[in-house]
Amino acid sequence: MIAQLVDVRKNYGTRAALDGVTLGIARGELVALLGANGAGKTTTLEILLGLRRQDSGTVQLAAASTGVTPQETGMPQNLRVGEILEFVVSHYRTNRAQEVLEAFGLSASVKRQTGALSGGQLRRLALALAFAGEPELVVLDEPTTGLDVEARRSAWSYVRSYVQRGGTVLLTTHHMEEAEALADRILVMSAGRIVHEGTPAQIRRSVTAKRVTYEGAPFDPAAYGIEAVVESNGSRVTILTPETDELVRAMVLNGVKFAELAVSEASLEDAVLALTAGPQ
Amino acid sequence: MRQTLVYARMQWLQLVRLPGFLIPTLGFPALFFTFFDLGYARAHASVAPYLVLSYVAFAIIGVTLFQFGVGIANERATPWERYLRTLPAPVAVRFAGRILVAICFACVAAALVVAVALASTQLHFSAAQALRIAVCALGGGIVFTLFGIAIGYWCTPKSAIPIANLLYLLLSFAGGLWVPPSQLPAFAAAVSPFTPTRQFAELLWSALGTPSWQAAGALSIFAVLFGVLAAIGYRRDERQKYA
Numbered sequence: 001m002i003a004q005l006v007d008v009r010k011n012y013g014t015r016a017a018l019d020g021v022t023l024g025i026a027r028g029e030l031v032a033l034l035g036a037n038g039a040g041k042t043t044t045l046e047i048l049l050g051l052r053r054q055d056s057g058t059v060q061l062a063a064a065s066t067g068v069t070p071q072e073t074g075m076p077q078n079l080r081v082g083e084i085l086e087f088v089v090s091h092y093r094t095n096r097a098q099e100v101l102e103a104f105g106l107s108a109s110v111k112r113q114t115g116a117l118s119g120g121q122l123r124r125l126a127l128a129l130a131f132a133g134e135p136e137l138v139v140l141d142e143p144t145t146g147l148d149v150e151a152r153r154s155a156w157s158y159v160r161s162y163v164q165r166g167g168t169v170l171l172t173t174h175h176m177e178e179a180e181a182l183a184d185r186i187l188v189m190s191a192g193r194i195v196h197e198g199t200p201a202q203i204r205r206s207v208t209a210k211r212v213t214y215e216g217a218p219f220d221p222a223a224y225g226i227e228a229v230v231e232s233n234g235s236r237v238t239i240l241t242p243e244t245d246e247l248v249r250a251m252v253l254n255g256v257k258f259a260e261l262a263v264s265e266a267s268l269e270d271a272v273l274a275l276t277a278g279p280q
Numbered sequence: 281m282r283q284t285l286v287y288a289r290m291q292w293l294q295l296v297r298l299p300g301f302l303i304p305t306l307g308f309p310a311l312f313f314t315f316f317d318l319g320y321a322r323a324h325a326s327v328a329p330y331l332v333l334s335y336v337a338f339a340i341i342g343v344t345l346f347q348f349g350v351g352i353a354n355e356r357a358t359p360w361e362r363y364l365r366t367l368p369a370p371v372a373v374r375f376a377g378r379i380l381v382a383i384c385f386a387c388v389a390a391a392l393v394v395a396v397a398l399a400s401t402q403l404h405f406s407a408a409q410a411l412r413i414a415v416c417a418l419g420g421g422i423v424f425t426l427f428g429i430a431i432g433y434w435c436t437p438k439s440a441i442p443i444a445n446l447l448y449l450l451l452s453f454a455g456g457l458w459v460p461p462s463q464l465p466a467f468a469a470a471v472s473p474f475t476p477t478r479q480f481a482e483l484l485w486s487a488l489g490t491p492s493w494q495a496a497g498a499l500s501i502f503a504v505l506f507g508v509l510a511a512i513g514y515r516r517d518e519r520q521k522y523a
Contacts, residue, residue, distance in 0.1 A: 049366050051522055070363030078297040079290065090286045091367045113297075 001062065002027045002137055002168050003048055008057030010043055010192075017043045018054070019192035025137075025170055030163045032179035033172040034203075035189035041172035044189070045139055048170070063137035063168070065092055067130035072122035072146075077115030081106055081125055084114065085132055092133025100128040103158040105151065123147055127155055131162055138162065140171040144178060156181055180204065188275055196275045209240040209266045212247060214258035224250040240266060283369055287377025295347070295381065305346050306385060309339035310392035316458065318400060325402045327460075332397045333413065333484040334457040339389035340417060341452065341477060344424040345431065345444045347382050352432025353440030356517055365522075379425060386421055412487040416496075420480035423499050426506035427476065433513025451477040476502040 003025045010018040018040050025031050033041045046052040047059055049068060075084065085097045101107045104124040109117065117125065123146045130138050143159075144152040159182055163169055173179050179186045180200045188196035188203065196203065209228075215235050221228040221243075228241035237258075241247050244263050251258060295301055313335040321328040355361055364374070397403045405413065428444075435443050452458060454468045455477025464472055472478045479498040486492035 051362055051365060053523060065368060066366060068363065068366040071359035074359035074361070074363070076290075076294055076360060078294055083290070083293060087286060087290050088367065090283070091369055 001025065001060070003063065003170065004058075004060040005044065005048065006058045008044075008047060008054045008059060010040075010047060010052065010054050016192050018047070021057070021189075021192070021194055023187055023194060025168060027136075027168055028163065028166055030159070030169045030182055030184045031171075032183035032186045033170070033189055034174070034176065034179045034186050035172075036174060039189040040192040041189055042141055043192075045141055045170070045172060049139060061137075063135065065133065065135035065137070067092075067133060067135035067138040069126040069130045069140055069143065072119065072126050075114045075122065075125070078113050080111055080113050081117070082110040084125070085110075085128065088129045089132045092135060094134035095132070096134050097132050100132045100158070103131075103154065104128040105154065119146055120148060120151060124151060124155070127158075131158065134162075134165075134167070137168045137170070140169065142173060143171055144173075144175075152178075190275070208242045210242070210244045211264045211266050212239045212241065212244055212261070213237065213264075214261040216256065216258040219251055219254075219256045221247055221250065224254075226250060283373045284376040284380065287369070287374050288380040289377075291378055291381045292384070295385070301346065305342050306389045306392065309335050309342060309389050310396050312338070312458075313393050314396055318396065321397065321401050321403070328397065328401050328403050329405070329488055330460070330485050332393060332403060333488075334481055335393040336390040336413075336417060337420065337455075337477065337480050337484055338452050338457045339393055340386045340421050341424050341480070342448060343382055343386040343389055344421060344428045345448050346428075347385065348378065348425055348428025349431030349435065349444040350440045351378070352429060353435045354437045356432070356521075357437050362521070382425060383418075383421070386417075390417065409488055412491060413484060416483045416487040416491055419496070420483055420499060423476060423480065423503045423506065426503055426510050430506050430509035430513055433510060433517050451475050454478070455481055457481055476506075 001024045005021050005023050008018050008021045009016070021040065021044055023031075023044075033044060035041050043052065047054050048061060049066065050061075079087075081101075082097075085101065089095045089097050101110060104127055106121065106124055106128060109121060109125075114122065114125065123144075127140070127143060130140060138159075140159075144155055147155060156178075159169060159171075169182075171178075171182070180203075183200055186196075186198060186200055186203045187194045214237055216237060217235075218230055218232045218237050219239070220230065221239065221241060224246075226241060226243050226246050228239050228243070228247065231238045231240075239247060248261070248263075313332070317331045317335070321331045394403075431440060431444055431447070454464070454472050455475045456464055456472055457477060461469065461472050461478065476499065479495045479502065482492055482495035483499060486495060
């Protein structure tokens with residue numbers, strides 16, 4: 001294990017940010033913490049990195065070096081890209097500054113001060129800094145938020161090549177797609193707990209739930225042996241289920257009155273809801 | 281050591297690209313000297329070294345209060361600070377880097393004052409005097425560095441600039457850096473001996489002959505006081521940020 005948290009708890013005032021988190025990351029693994037905003041992902045990373053202290057539980061970090069992305073908003077505005085990179089790299093044994101400049105499309109911006117960079121460029125610089133010294137463990141908080149599709153793809157491909165060389169990555173994301181594209185293992189977080197864990201394939205299987213919505217009276221699919229989570233808001237009913245065809249068939253056969261029926265892909269929030277409220 | 285130089289370089293690059301910091305802290309002491317006291321120093325050769333040393337103190341205090349006070353207050357509020365903590369470097373290295381740069385800036389600011397005086401008055405320091413002055417200047421610089429660090433940790437980014445300015449100007453005046461202590465108005469003369477600026481000036485003036493142990497002792501007391509304030513402020517900040 002390169003990093004391990006055991007039963008870590010953290011309260012902010014009376015709110016429990018982490019409610020007993022246990023996780024371990026093996027060397028060479030790429031783990032994604034997936035969850036909605038406020039699920040406790042960032043707090044988990046901060047505690048692992050020593051930026052916050054847990055109220056209870058143990059944290060072990062066995063990596064000889066870690067790479068982290070700084071927040072783009074706080075970078076020293078009058079330093080040049082090349083200077084910041086050189087500065088960060090000086091903390092590590094390996095120097096991949098040239099390589100990350102190219103990988104993150106910053107070669108042409110080496111001489112520019114960070115104050116003159118666009119939001120996307122700053123984000124890419126932040127990513128480049130995490131990898132520039134080839135640390136043993138890279139920790140990324142929402143790595144590709146704010147990147148366009150192309151930049152996101154090239155960031156993903158760099159992350160993969162780093163893991164192939166033997167690097168370890170822990171990242172947080174609220175994009176299902178990102179977790180699927182990168183992770184060996186996904187940990188789904190909700191309300192300060194890890195509610196589900198598995199390979200992307202396993203997670204996908206457990207969140208194949210689709211979202212069925214209609215105007216009308218609530219309907220209890222469980223009575224027909226259909227696995228589902230039902231929510232109603234006024235006359236608007238939302239049902240999350242992997243068995244949409246069976247559900248609709250049961251509704252028709254049982255004469256449930258409905259209007260404006262729609263079936264859509266489950267959002268991550270739906271998926272987390274399905275995983276937390278589901279019958280497993 | 282290599283890491284200290286790396287941090288010093290970062291600090292240096294950031295500051296030399298900030299004209300708003302560079303011009304006032306480096307240039308004002310020499311400018312003030314030229315405007316207010318150069319004429320007097322030319323006319324009274326025996327007083328000239330004292331005046332010059334007052335402005336040397338003024339220069340050193342300016343660099344330390346602004347670079348540490350304002351600098352730390354601003355930086356500790358930024359996310360970049362959190363990021364730096366994730367890099368494998370001890371906190372001491374960052375302070376050391378900052379101190380190294382402060383010494384460079386203080387030397388430049390003080391050298392400008394001395395250069396103006398050397399060029400336009402009969403001023404002359406013997407090598408022994410220059411050495412004693414340098415040592416005393418460094419010692420006083422350490423006291424005001426601690427003062428600056430305390431300001432940096434106890435002030436918010438917004439309040440640090442006015443507070444540093446106020447302390448800088450009030451203490452410089454009350455300390456007799458602009459007007460010789462004997463000519464200070466009564467109320468200022470009364471508090472003057474209790475200001476760190478006055479003790480620093482006394483130490484530098486005495487370095488023309490035998491350095492004053494009394495001034496050195498008084499400055500040591502200030503050093504302890506500011507050091508404790510800085511340490512408490514630092515701890516408080518750490519607790520708030522990384523709890």
